[in-house]
Amino acid sequence: MKKKQILIADFHQETNSFCPVTSDIDLFSAGFFFEGKQLLNAISRQRSVLNGLATAINEAGGVVIPSVAMRASRSGGPVKHEVVNLFIEKVNRYLNENQIDGVFLSLHGATQSTEENDVCGYICETIRERIGQNKVIAVGCDLHANVTHRQLRSVDVVCGYQTYPHCDYFQTGHRAGSIGMRILSGEKIAVAYVTIPMIVPATGYNTNEGSFRELIQRANAAVQENTLIDYSIFQMQPWLDVNPAGSTVIAIAKDGTTAKHYAESFAKEQFDHRDKYWPDLRDVGEIIVLAEANKSEKPIVLVDAADSAGSGSYGDSVAVLSEILKRNSPVRAASVVCDPEAVRQAFRTGVGNKGSFCFGAKYSTGSQEPICTEAIVRSLHDGQFQREGITGRGTKHNMGKCAVISFGNIDVLLCSIASGSGDTQLYRHFGIEPLFYQLIVVKANTSFRAAYSSIAKDIFIADTPGPSSSKLLELPFRNIPAVFYPFDPLHEYVVEGAQVIGQ
Ligand SMILES: [Zn+2]
Incomplete structure (x- = not known):
């Protein structure tokens, strides 16, 4: 059987909408900017998401086609949109030159540009339109990603870091890559998600202690006992003043009923504990x-x-x-x-x-x-x-x-x-x-x-x-959706039912 050919690419910038300095190409040049074979060399000794994706592709007998990685040297104000388009142009060039079965992406996930509130949704949607419906798109991203409906509609699977402080870059890429390869081999996998309208300060929680740790431990247990294939519990980067916005919870299982049950249950716990994720x-x-x-x-x-x-x-x-x-x-x-x-x-x-x-x-x-x-x-x-x-x-x-x-x-x-x-x-x-x-x-x-x-x-x-x-209520939010915690305490809000990707 012909080996599956997977194109890999990486676009990383974490946006702070309140930072007055826009992020231009220089920040990416000063960060991590590689293409083609040089990219494979550059990631070979890194414990990065991209290397995790590549390793999973190789382990499943696939062929890695390196395209481009553009990672900003630091977080900052919105990215100049021409930088996003440069990334897409470069990916398109590699797509033109290669027959591919899938595109596996490493994205930060909380990126705004000077023209686009949802850069990662835009990237995924653009690539999906370019490659068609019958190829697989798998994404590994940050726990702080703003994972939108638009992004999820365009991809087959998204996996986020499960640790904060982030200690599992490679593992996250490996999880997304492995699941992507399983989907490509014809396995039926259900990816369910719920987006909660909430942000909390990033200093207020971590996965080593407190209520967020309890939630992560419960999710880990479901994976260890093989009830779930995977999960991601995102806490959207709280300085992103955009719409659409939200903290998304994803559960992945062999069947839709189990995936939906866990996505809803984790989302409800995260939402119910929203007042506990604040720093002293x-x-x-x-x-x-x-x-x-x-x-x-x-x-x-x-x-x-x-x-x-x-x-x-x-x-x-x-x-x-x-x-x-x-x-x-x-x-x-x-x-x-x-x-x-x-x-x-x-x-x-x-x-x-x-x-x-x-x-x-x-x-x-x-x-x-x-x-x-x-x-x-x-x-x-x-x-x-x-x-x-x-x-x-x-x-x-x-x-x-x-x-x-x-x-x-x-x-x-x-x-x-x-x-x-x-x-x-x-x-x-x-x-x-x-x-x-x-x-x-x-x-x-x-x-x-x-x-x-x-x-x-x-x-x-x-x-x-x-x-x-961390005083989110004092920051000049203007664009975030109207019904959104902590700007609205959401006492009466009921967490929505889960949706399943592709259904
Ligand atoms: Zn993060």
Whole structure:
């Protein structure tokens, strides 16, 4: 029998609708941008979704046809639509040159462009129209994807990460790829889904503790006892001000009745627990006081999620540093601040020399003022680092040119491109060892827990300003559907019945 030929492609960008800076092609060039055979080489040692898809295709005896991968180096404002069309043009070129039986995609899933609210729905729909109904489309995406009806109508299967912090990129691709290959071999598989009109802040839940963990454990048990083939419980990225929108729950089984039952049951539990997925926000000053008294050899982690580049913020907030200076606090602290102009100044000043710096708060943090101070330039860097793990070990990051400057008891990593990574290498690589500080500022939502949980004395989510604030009710949402939690408490809302893909 002729081997099944599967085209693989990857488009990744996580959009924050409130970030004023649109994401252009440069962010993709600085991220991960490969085509054809070079793409296969590039993913061969990665534990990525795309490698998971490719591995599943190979294991099922199929042939992988690499096309294009375009991954933005960081989250940000809406993508310029021409970048989305460039991706589709490139995929189309590979489709023209090859006979294929399916297209397996790695997508972030929460992407908005300057012209399109539902980029992933648009990509799936466009590819479906191009290849026709009798080929298989399988998708692996982020737990924070906005998985819309339009996308689900265009594909055969979608699998999302089952962990947050995300530790299962490869496994997610492998799940989607394996199910895609089973569908291609003629197996009958039912994919049922329910979309709930809700978002909650990404700092408010994770899969290691609390109610979200309980739900994930229940779903895992159903897979382990072979009742379900697979499941995905999405929590839509909460800074996406778009319509259509929602948190989708997917259950996959051999028959439609079982798939529907579980999709509805998981969706109901997720919706019923909506008030439990919120963080306990702490005052910055209160955390600084606790850190001043921190005599342990472990840092207090102050989570500045409102300025997380992983959620599309610019990464230039100095809210915490300003509070330390305002209080004249002796706390030994470190923070990262994105400010390309200040980096250039540090390069001009040179290592070991003193300069007058005004840095931070220049792009996206509202009423904040930059910090102006004399500081010593400690070191200069090209900004390339690799994650040490637990999530994404070996994944490369590019923060552009970077400089470490010091004043008082404070060390600041100035970067040219903020990184959303919550990995400890974001500091360690630049000579800032988190264990040597009483307070370390981490600009991430939950990803950092994988790396920091074991080395932190305490972790506090701070009440800080920024485009990825957990205070969703204070953000300028305009486009999200009218009936939507938390803007409406939805006391009377009843979770809809599940739909089955292809029926
Ligand atoms: Zn995510």
